[in-house]
Amino acid sequence: MTDTRTPATIGELSVNAIPTGRPTRAVLAAVRIAVGLMWLQNVNWKRPPDFGQAAENGLYQYTSYAVENPVLAPFSWLVQNVIFPNFVLFGWGVLLAEFCLGAFLLVGFLTRFWAIVGILQTLAITLSVLNTPAEWQWSYYLMFAAQFVILATAAGRVTGVDGLLRPRWSLSSGRPARIAMALS
């Protein structure tokens, strides 16, 4: 294969190189910590044992918005026919996911994996409440944006547990270490 790069394109590459210095790394760590704190602060109102089902408040109320103000018809069907009949199980899943999102995005542990979980959770929230009156739709778009930044930049490698442990994982050929490398 021949090298088709010209001096001009090489020059463009260097001119447009994204800086990876201390300010950039500090901002990436700050974004990750801020998103972790967001999940951490919002985990407490998903309250067992019924997650608001009896009083029709809390997580149950927010989930019901997907049916009352549909965003995507198949998701509304899913909520009505799958999630509501198994709401306690769903509630524990949400509580566990958001608990781990808060804990592990805050400290940068398996950051890419938790960024993906956060994106999926944001998708579920968006499909539930986007058309609810008085919701600011951009808050959900910004949640997506922040978590895609964390995913794309593997932000846990900066001031995070991933940055501490990846050198060790990289020296191990065991399956857990290889999985951890992929998820961090």
Place this chain on the structure above:
Amino acid sequence: MNVVTGTAPPHVFSWRARGLIVAGFTALSSLFALLDYTPLQFVSINLVQGILLVGLAALAAVGCALRVPVLLLAAGAILIVAGLVRLVTYGHTIGIISGSVNAAALMVGLGTVFVAIWTTSRPMSATP
């Protein structure tokens, strides 16, 4: 200075310095969470959780000061267990130990950091 690339190597903290920094953050996060100053109160916390965070931060700091890394492991493991216990009992009110689930998540996160720092205190070797 790296003579090949012409760049300075990134500053690397020892496990003791990292442990002390995280112990400081752990103690401060407890005190910070006790402040009721909306919107800066990210995590609600009760007295027992606050004392546990400060006490285990002190244990980890002692481990760093005395070069006894196993104390970091102990502090981290206790934080993780305490956080997970509150998660699974979140539906119940158990007197004074009924802390918030936010603080429980914070405990699990900080406990993970202490365990990770303990891991880095051990010699690094390649495994087959």
